[in-house]
Amino acid sequence: MEDTPSPSGPPGRLIYGPEDRLPLGTALLVSLQQVAAMVVGVITPALILAQALHFPAPDTAYLVSMALIAAGLGTFLQTSRFGPVGSGLLSVAGTSFAFLQPLIDSGSAGGLPLMFGMSLACAPTLLIFAPFLPRLRRVFTPLVSGIVVLLIGLSIIPEAMPGIAAPVGANAPVWAGAGIALVVIAVVLLAQSIGGTRIRLSSILWGVIAGYVACALFGWLRRPEAVDGSWITLPRILPHGLAFQWRFVLPFAFIYVASLLEALGDMTATCQLSGLETEGPAYSARLRGGVISDGITCVVSGIIGSFPSTTYAQNNGVIQITGVASRHIGKWMAAILVLLGVFPAVARWVTAMPPAVLGGMAILLFGLVSVSGLRLIVLRGLSHRDGLIVALSLGIGLGAASQHAWVLSLQPLVQTFLGSSVSAGGITALLLNIILPPARDSAGAH
16 A cells, blocks of 8 residues: 555655655765764764773774664665555664764673674564564654654754864864755755756755865865775674673663654654654554664674664655755665675764864754644644643753763663653653543644
8 A cells, every 4th residue: 555645745845755766876876975963973883882991903993884874784774665564755774873872881780792682682673673663653653753753853963063163174263063964954954945857856965065075275175184094895794793691681672662662753853754654554654664674683683793774764854955865875885884784984974073163064964853843743733632741741851861860870770761851751652642642632732
């Protein structure tokens, strides 16, 4: 059964729908922009973990390469439809930030073998939940998904600012990073406002190019540092071995459930942006296929030595900017990600994007992720009950996560729940949606 456009239509100007095929040049252009929006997010968790746990350089380089290869696999599965596997949406997959705390805790206790052992042992959580998603439609509503997507956007927006605030050169003024970011944003907005279809499709790329040119003119471009001397990196089976400890099962399983909720929100937003229904059998099948895809990717990631993956929200911002929701570019995105992982020298140049350029692009895309969440929240009006759920979910999600020292003083399980604004706010929305009785009136928003 095929999805049909929502009666209200997709937000913005959708140029290519989910099943449309793009000309080769356009497909590569949009694919590069999608990859540029996600590639730093894919490798950053590995770099954070390597720094926190003091991994040697060869292990760090391998983790980065495998994160990119796993992202390529996950993106290919998500954008395809192999029976029950895949959402058939322009959804991308990458290393999940939500697992950082349990990974650091398990890494401190048992190093890489325990980190991968626990990741693999709990990955079936996603596969166990997937068949029951259609029966949980009353629980996983657009309201809950919208709150999760909004929290994702609000929580990752601050990640764009360090690059903007960071020094861009030895003799650069303190405002130089903000100036470069403004150049990137201004070019994107200009291309969106006055450009034709082709210019709009490549607006992000033009913004990045403008940022690179501005940095080059002032002598602020840096050559990437080599991690090691290898020219090619291929996956190995269980490169670090496996270990297991029962005390880490609950934290890892809980984060898998939280990442499931995050993925449902991301895919619901992608459906809406793609002009597809956000209810009904076809919608449920897409969510089920997407969760199965994430589960398979997490299993394969653990086997080759990469950390758990989840569906990313960044691509929804790119869909809004470019007007392209075609799932058929997924194979090009997957190929680019795998090539970046196999050839680490190429990846170093891609990930050496000036921080101010990345920050300018990210602050716009992450803001658009929040807008996607808002659209889902108000999709069918906002009743008094819904307003209470939104208020408490945002309050608990953003409030608790802001008190890092207090959260660390709590029990480990409570830390897992409150340490992430997405998990705290998402689980709160989920529970309130179950507990609070449905609104008795049908007036919609008040």
